[in-house]
Amino acid sequence: MLEELKNLTMNGTSATNGDASRTNGGVNGDASQTSGGTNGHASHTGYVRPNKAGTRKTGDPLTLPPGVDSEKFKDFIRQVQDIVEQTNVNVIDKAEHLNKDHYLDPSKVHDMYNVVDEDYFVSSALVAPRNVREVQAIMKLCNEFEIPVWPFSIGRNVGYGGAAPRVPGSIGLDMGRNMNKVLDVNVDGAYALVEPGVTFADLHEYLVKNNLREKLWIDVPDLGGGSVLGNTIERGVGYTPYGDHWMMHCGLEAVLPDGTLIRTGMGALPNPDANPDLPPDEQPANKAWQLFNYGFGPYNDGIFTQSSLGVVVKMGIWLMPNPGGYKSYLITFPRDEDLHQAVEIIRPLRVAMVLQNVPTIRSILMDAAVMGDRKKYSTSGKPLTDAEIDEIAAKLNLGRWNFYGALYGPEPIREAMWQVIKASFSAIPGAKFYFPEDMPENEVLQIRDLTLQGIPTYDELKWVDWLPNGAHLFFSPIAKVTGDDAVAQYELTRRRSEEFGFDFIGDFVVGMREIHHIVCIVFNRKDPKQRQNAFKLIQTLIDDAAKMGWGEYRTHLALMDQIAGTYSFNDNAQMKLNETIKNALDPKGILAPGKNGIWPKSYDKKAWTITP
Template sequence: MSTTSEVATSVPTLADKHSGIPQYLLEKAVNAKKAIREGSTDKVGEKKPARSVAIPQGVDEDTFFKAIDELRGTLGAQHVELNDKPLEDGWYMEHPNTHDAMTIIDQEEFVSSAVVYPGSTEDVQKVVVWANKHLVPISPISMGRNLGYGGAGPRVRGAVVIDLGRRMHAILDISPEDYTCLVEPGVSYYALYEELQKRGLGDHMWIDVPDLGGGSVMGNALDRGVGYSPYGDHWAAHSGLEVVMPTGEVVRTGMGALEGSNTWACFPYGFGPYIDGMFSQSNFGIVTKMGMTLMPNPGGYESFMYTFPREEDLPQIIDIIRPLRISNILENVAQLRHVVQALAVRGQPRTHWYGGSGPIPDAVVHEAAAALPAGDYTWAYFGMAYGPAAARQHKLGIVDAAFRRVPGARRVDAADLPADDYFWSRDRVARGTPDLHELRWCNWRPNGSHVAFSPVSPIRGADAAALLELARRRHTEFGGIDLFPAFCVGLREMHLIVEIVFDRRDAGRRRDAMRCLRAMVDDAAALGYGEYRTHLALMDQVAGTYAWGGGALGRLHETIKDAVDPNGILAPGRCGVWPRRYRGKGWEMRGGGDQGADHEETSQGKGVDGAGKAA
């Protein structure tokens, strides 16, 4: 086993790499990597079998390699890499850009043939023109850290991944007067935070960060990810895009479309039809620049945590949260988490708490939780109040009176919590300081990976109870999967985020996780709840649940796709949108039959050719 010092030397920092860790989190990153290695059944340095390049279907092998040589001549040989080496999954800070590091199906399914590294918007144009010429599918990533949703993997096997982040990671502008920034795809939350500190602006303005800070600011917004300050809706905080269209043309949206614009990041709409939405969770263009709004320092903050003793308290808690959240007394995205996550987020394997099979018993969970700093409970609410002390105390008084209507509710005294407690990670994230704490719960299983069930509902206690029951029933049915529920409450909607943690080296556990997910997606849709985001393997199924009008929305997406991408080269199949030359040829993965049951899922299709006919 590697020593801590050996591990430390291989953790990249921001000084070394655009995707690196900031210095203030280096020790935490070293410890996280060490724990992941200890929970892995892979042997460090073990020789893996050689593998061949995954040639995209419909492209002759000789033609493909000649096309790659042509692209090397265009971009420079050092900026084009064939994916012909053994696949290494790495971990959060050293993730692959060739495949899905947390695969829930066969590792070779969502895998690239090559990776290219453009250095400018003009380079991206060149790659797109090249792809159209040779009819090679391409799949852009910002940084490839969309872990749990498919990572850097392309939806179509053998697509060429365009890694925008390695060479396009400039912070093009920060305006302390307007509280805005303009960024390229490779700017992480870590990097933007550090740049604000470097410029002496860290006390003046904040960024809003998701649970982990290593992802792309742009990429997270485009996938409609969230953070935990009042600016937590990242797509709503964007303003203006620069986009390379699938034909190679470049467009700018919003105020960015004005020559010499001085308000690109200030006003999102510009003039005329507002089309930015077509580039979010889509395959209609490659975004190379994005404006974002930043949050003024509110003049103070105070984190707080309430616990509630019983599972059946859930509906009452949610109904209390709703008016407080809508009126902004609860100012940031509400986090209501189950006690089992209090154990898992400590980063120890499940066997530390329980060695049996089936779901970990409630009695074991509560006995273990009683020994933790916050004590035993079933639900924990993490929140933050912002503003001067008098304003905070007024809001906190309202919150306290409301939550104490739940029998047994108590506010945890933060002074009693040690510095490494999860509470302080939530505190940092809610005040715009990127962290590296959240994925500790992946250590729950050997070779720990995760995939999310993420339905959206109204903020109602009855809806919360229905979704929790649905998830619990299916988790029990498919191999007794441990249930990790968290309710994240926005201004008018609530997301139930259920993370399934599984051993990616165990085909049986992967199958169980997939079967459970597919069943929950269909169950939720039958009750009127739709997913807001999903893994590559479930995109066709989830897209299919939005079926009003006989699938009118899907047909509109296809019409747009065929108009803007006539050759169908850009990220075919992403978010369930297939271009004409792939459509109906066996590429879709909707579940049912053998898919996700007794066999690994595949979507190799029946092939495509330049005419869009089955090959």
């Protein structure tokens, strides 16, 4: 494998811009009359919008939906206001709408961490439904007008595009503004039923306020402000034993592109006590809906993840019963080359579930960035050298790699697990072992102590400030849990990062039988050159990874087409299946066209695709 890596191109080039295929077309195949940008200005990245950017009229948004003129758009806005009321509709008609750029107050209309032009991925209007029936009515109206709609829950999918739509000018469907209730928490069944606007922090607070935290825990990702539902259907992860969020969901209620409402799994079986006079979304569900995922017949839930086949309006999620005891820990490995041995030790322990949770192996710079910006450690304008990185590790009393995990259960169980874990990792010369009380000054260990017991925090956000005006992209390939694969991915991604002028910041998130390798490409969002380099870097990494047989599990809007193209087995058989399902359920292509590279037949795929 390492020999294969050496054969990959070392020139760091990618992103050929300005292909003719990106400039001709749109929904109706019209030739573009501009060279990009909302006002028809040349795109700084070379990528252009197939939908025309003609002369704006009073009341027009910054970007009209493709194939929709000013009068048709205004007619749509009038009618959608009749559905949700005027206060829940906001036309994006001023550049000031693109000013928000922070996780805690995220933009709902554009990509805050843009790598192509800021005005490329922009909604034409925001519409915030108040209930399921309004979602159904909006979908029917979008079909009538043939206007694309892009649903989002909160807008904090940062690093992947946030709330921005793949097709400029789409209607942003703000599912979380009004639909934000915890609908049920069942202690005996250990589950919750939530709407899109419920964040991890909200659900945790609900348990605390209702004196349920002593009985039930939630699983949380690094930051607590994201939507439980949104993160789960994007197949996000957390760090407790319930860290695979999609694995822990149970039962969906979704609105199909034509406005039809369905319940999946056991939810398809009516509750015999339901009042047939109530609207379907208000009828009590089958009592096993959140208990058994599959129901009868084909299992449909998966088609609503990372897809454009339905708007999920309710979701069941399993909660973790209080394990009866908890202890987090940190193990540090002093040398860069210790990564190989550490991963080899981790694999059998994780498969045997001696490592009970979703642990992480974090590079030293990821921890250092939480505890200070780059200027705190170096004034160098170049990527940090090994000697400089070693100095940072010594200063922080950490290793080049740092392993965060946790023990769950009564004290005898925790102690037995710990003895096995400590003995196993003691085989690595110089490995050190810590509990939170041993390192009160270690901010990251204190944060992880909360995260690994399902208590949401926001402090991990600090690593984005490694550079001034910090923004980030995530490159997230999947790997086998082997030392060879981990080292190969690390060496490739670090080398490429440094070629493009960036420090390597990343971690390995260890699932049941695989690793999510999360590379955090931190750049100055106000520096056009850094934005361009970040984009070129990740495009290069995607191609490099595909040559090694590695695929990403999730990505930014601007990279969906490229990554979809790497999943090309048997003449793109999977994509052809996805397109067939898309065109059957959404013949007018109105729901999230282009999401994850799936373009409906109503779009000129070649014109809309963004690839290097």
